[in-house]
Amino acid sequence: MESKYNLTRLLSEESTSTLSSDSCEYYAEIFDQLPSTQQGKQDTSEAGDGLGHMSRGHKIFTQPLRNLTLCIQGKRHVRDRRNMRTSNIGFWESWRRSQSISTRRVRSKLGGAISELLPWQHTLHVIEGRFGVGVNAYFVFLRYLIYMNLIHSALIWAFILGPTTFYGRGNQSELLRFGDNDSVLDFFLGSGYLDRTPVFYGFHQRGSLNYACLNTPLLYLIGILFIFLLSVVMEIRRTAFGYKHTWMLGKRSRMNVSFKIFCGWDFTIQDASTSALKHSFVRNDLKLYLQEQRFSQYEAKRTTCQWVRLYLLRIILNLLVLCLLGGAFYLIYFATHTSQSIEKKMHHWLVRIVLQYLPPMTITFVNLFLPHIFRKISSFEDYSFTVQVNVTLVRSIFLKLASLGIYLSFIFTVPQEQCSENQFGREMYKLCIFNFLATFCNAFFFNYPRKLVQEKFPSSFLARLWGKQLFLVPFNVLDLVYGQTVSWVGIYFCPVLPLIGTVTLIATFYIKKFTVLRCCITEQRMFRASNSSVLFHFMLILGLFMALTALSITRMQQQISVDNKWVSQYSPCGPFANSRSVFNVVGVCVESLPSLAQTILRSLTSEVFAVSLILAEIIILTSCVSRGRANQKTIERLKEILVMNTADKRFLVKRHVVMLRHKNIHSQQPGRIPSQPT
Numbered sequence: 011m012e013s014k015y016n017l018t019r020l021l022s023e024e025s026t027s028t029l030s031s032d033s034c035e036y037y038a039e040i041f042d043q044l045p046s047t048q049q050g051k052q053d054t055s056e057a058g059d060g061l062g063h064m065s066r067g068h069k070i071f072t073q074p075l076r077n078l079t080l081c082i083q084g085k086r087h088v089r090d091r092r093n094m095r096t097s098n099i100g101f102w103e104s105w106r107r108s109q110s111i112s113t114r115r116v117r118s119k120l121g122g123a124i125s126e127l128l129p130w131q132h133t134l135h136v137i138e139g140r141f142g143v144g145v146n147a148y149f150v151f152l153r154y155l156i157y158m159n160l161i162h163s164a165l166i167w168a169f170i171l172g173p174t175t176f177y178g179r180g181n182q183s184e185l186l187r188f189g190d191n192d193s194v195l196d197f198f199l200g201s202g203y204l205d206r207t208p209v210f211y212g213f214h215q216r217g218s219l220n221y222a223c224l225n226t227p228l229l230y231l232i233g234i235l236f237i238f239l240l241s242v243v244m245e246i247r248r249t250a251f252g253y254k255h256t257w258m259l260g261k262r263s264r265m266n267v268s269f270k271i272f273c274g275w276d277f278t279i280q281d282a283s284t285s286a287l288k289h290s291f292v293r294n295d296l297k298l299y300l301q302e303q304r305f306s307q308y309e310a311k312r313t314t315c316q317w318v319r320l321y322l323l324r325i326i327l328n329l330l331v332l333c334l335l336g337g338a339f340y341l342i343y344f345a346t347h348t349s350q351s352i353e354k355k356m357h358h359w360l361v362r363i364v365l366q367y368l369p370p371m372t373i374t375f376v377n378l379f380l381p382h383i384f385r386k387i388s389s390f391e392d393y394s395f396t397v398q399v400n401v402t403l404v405r406s407i408f409l410k411l412a413s414l415g416i417y418l419s420f421i422f423t424v425p426q427e428q429c430s431e432n433q434f435g436r437e438m439y440k441l442c443i444f445n446f447l448a449t450f451c452n453a454f455f456f457n458y459p460r461k462l463v464q465e466k467f468p469s470s471f472l473a474r475l476w477g478k479q480l481f482l483v484p485f486n487v488l489d490l491v492y493g494q495t496v497s498w499v500g501i502y503f504c505p506v507l508p509l510i511g512t513v514t515l516i517a518t519f520y521i522k523k524f525t526v527l528r529c530c531i532t533e534q535r536m537f538r539a540s541n542s543s544v545l546f547h548f549m550l551i552l553g554l555f556m557a558l559t560a561l562s563i564t565r566m567q568q569q570i571s572v573d574n575k576w577v578s579q580y581s582p583c584g585p586f587a588n589s590r591s592v593f594n595v596v597g598v599c600v601e602s603l604p605s606l607a608q609t610i611l612r613s614l615t616s617e618v619f620a621v622s623l624i625l626a627e628i629i630i631l632t633s634c635v636s637r638g639r640a641n642q643k644t645i646e647r648l649k650e651i652l653v654m655n656t657a658d659k660r661f662l663v664k665r666h667v668v669m670l671r672h673k674n675i676h677s678q679q680p681g682r683i684p685s686q687p688t
Contacts, residue, residue: 169233173229174217214585226585342372407488407491407552410488445489479529491549497559
C-alpha cells in the first residue's frame with residue numbers, strides 16, 4: 011500500500027548525539043507517553059472495549075509468549091497479568107486454561123515432528139537456502155503432485171483394480187501370458203500384451219461381481235467421478251488459500267526489513283551447514299525485496315511518452331506470440347495427420363515406433379523451444395522479473411494445453427477401431443511415457459554434458475555459446491502441469507495412469523534434484539514464490555477442466571452415435587459393454603432400491619431441489635463476498651492507523667532529540683539559565 015504520508019528516517023548525525031543518563035531517562039519517559047505506546051498498554055489491560063482492543067487483548071492473553079512481538083519487559087508484564095487473571099478465576103476455569111495451553115503445546119510439537127518426517131524435507135531446505143524460495147516452490151509443487159497421485163492410485167485400486175483382482179472377469183477370465191506375437195515394444199506402444207492387461211479400459215468387464223448396486227461398472231464410474239471430484243476440491247482449496255495469502259502478503263503490505271534482519275535468525279541452529287543455509291535464505295529474501303523496490307522506483311520515473319512506446323512494443327510482441335502459436339498448432343496437426351495416415355503402411359519396427367511417437371515428439375519439440383522464445387520476448391516487454399515469469403507461464407501453458415487439445419480433437423475425428431476407448435488410452439499412455447523419457451534425456455544427455463563442458467573447458471566456444479545453466483522454474487512447472495493434465499485426460503481410458511504418474515514423478519524429483527544441485531547455478535534475479543504458486547495451481551485447474559471436457563465429449567459422441575444408430579451395437583468392450591449409456595448402471599441400481607429411497611433420490615435430482623440449492627449457494631456467496639469486503643475495509647483502515655502511529659512516533663522522537671540538544675547546549679554555556687522547552 012502506497013502511503014500518502016511523507017515518512018522521513020532519522021539521520022545518523024541526529025540520532026547519535028551524546029545524551030546524559032537523565033536525558034535518556036526523560037527520553038524513555040516521553041517515548042512511553044506517545045499515543046501508540048499508550049494504546050498498546052491499553053490493549054494489554056483487562057478493561058476497555060472496541061474491536062481493536064478485544065482482538066489484540068485476546069491475542070495477547072491466549073498466544074504463547076514467544077509468538078508475541080514484544081520486548082522482554084513487555085512479555086514479563088503480560089506474564090504477570092496472566093498470573094493475576096489466573097488468581098482471580100475459579101479452579102475449573104484455571105484448569106481448563108492450563109489444559110488448553112498444554113494441548114496447544116502438544117499440537118505444536120506434534121506438527122513440528124510431522125513436518126520433519128515429510129519426505130525430502132532436508133532436500134527442500136538445502137534447495138531453498140542455495141537457490142531461493144522460487145526454485146523451492148517447484149519442488150514443493152512436485153511433492154504435492156506425488157501425494158495427489160498416490161491418493162488417486164489408492165482410489166483406483168479400491169474401486170477398479172481391487173474388485174477385478176479378487177472377483178476376476180467372470181467367464182472371460184484368462185491368464186496374462188506373453189504370447190509369440192508380443193514384443194518389448196508393446197510396453198512403449200501400449201499394444202499387444204499390454205492391451206490384454208488391466209492397464210486399459212477394455213480389460214475391465216462386468217465379471218463375477220454382478221449385483222444391482224455392487225458391480226464392476228458402477229464401481230468404475232464411482233471411482234473415476236470421485237477422483238475428479240477430489241481433484242477439483244483440492245485444487246480450488248489450494249488456489250483460494252494461496253490467493254488469500256498472496257493478497258495479504260503481496261504488494262498491499264511491505265516487508266518489515268528490520269524484522270527480517272534482526273529477528274529472522276533461528277538461534278536454535280547449531281551446525282555450520284544449517285547456519286550457511288539460513289544465511290543464504292535471509293540474503294535471498296532481502297535481494298528479492300530490494301529488486302522489487304528498485305523496479306518500482308524505475309517504473310515510477312517513466313514519462314507518458316515512454317509508456318506509450320512501451321505499450322506499442324508490447325502489442326507488437328503479443329502479435330508475434332500469436333503467430334508463433336499458430337505455426338506450432340499447424341505443425342502438431344500435420345504430425346498427427348501423418349502418423350495416423352501412414353502408420354498401417356509401414357512394417358519395420360523402427361519406422362513403426364517413430365510414427366507412433368511422431369505426435370508426442372512434435373508436441374515435446376514445440377513445448378521445449380517455444381517457451382524459451384516466449385522468455386526472450388517477455389524480457390523486451392520491460393516487466394518486473396516476477397511478472398516476466400508469470401507472463402511466460404501464461405503463454406506457455408496456453409501453448410501446452412492448446413497443443414494437447416488439438417491432438418485430442420484430431421483423435422476424436424479419425425476412424426476408430428473396434429474398442430475406441432483402448433486406442434484413446436494408448437495415446438495418453440504414450441504421451442506420459444514420452445514426457446518422462448524427454449525429462450530423463452534432457453537431464454543426462456544435455457544438461458549434464460553442458461555442465462561438464464563448463465567445468466572442463468570454460469573458455470571454449472561451446473561453453474561461451476551455451477552460457478551458464480539456470481534452473482528455469484516456469485518451464486519445469488509447465489512440464490509437471492502438462493503431465494498431470496495428460497494423466498487426468500486418460501484416467502478413464504487407462505486407469506493405471508495415476509500409478510505410472512506416481513512412479514515417474516518420484517523419479518523426476520531425483521532427476522531434477524540432480525539437475526539443480528549438480529548442473530545449475532543460482533539465479534541472480536529471483537521472483538516471489540507466493541504469487542507463482544497460485545498460478546501453478548490455477549494452471550492445474552485449467553488442465554483439470556480440460557480433462558473433464560475431453561471426457562464429456564467422448565461420452566457424448568458415443569451417446570449421439572447410439573441414439574442416431576450410426577453404430578450397429580453398443581460399446582463392445584469395457585465395463586459398460588452393451589450399455590446404452592455409462593449412467594444406465596445408476597438407473598438399474600436406483601430401481602432396485604426400496605420405494606422410499608427411490609423417492610428421496612428422485613427428489614434430490616429434481617429441478618426443485620436444484621433451484622433451491624442454487625438459491626442457497628447465491629445467499630452463501632453473497633454473505634461471503636460481503637464479509638470479505640468488510641474485512642478488506644477494516645484491513646485498509648488498520649493499515650492507515652499503523653502508518654499514522656509510525657509517523658507520530660518518528661515526529662515526536664525527532665522533536666524531542668532536537669529539544670534535548672538545545673537544552674544541553676544552553677546548559678553547557680556558563681552564566682546562563684537553561685530555558686524550558688515549550
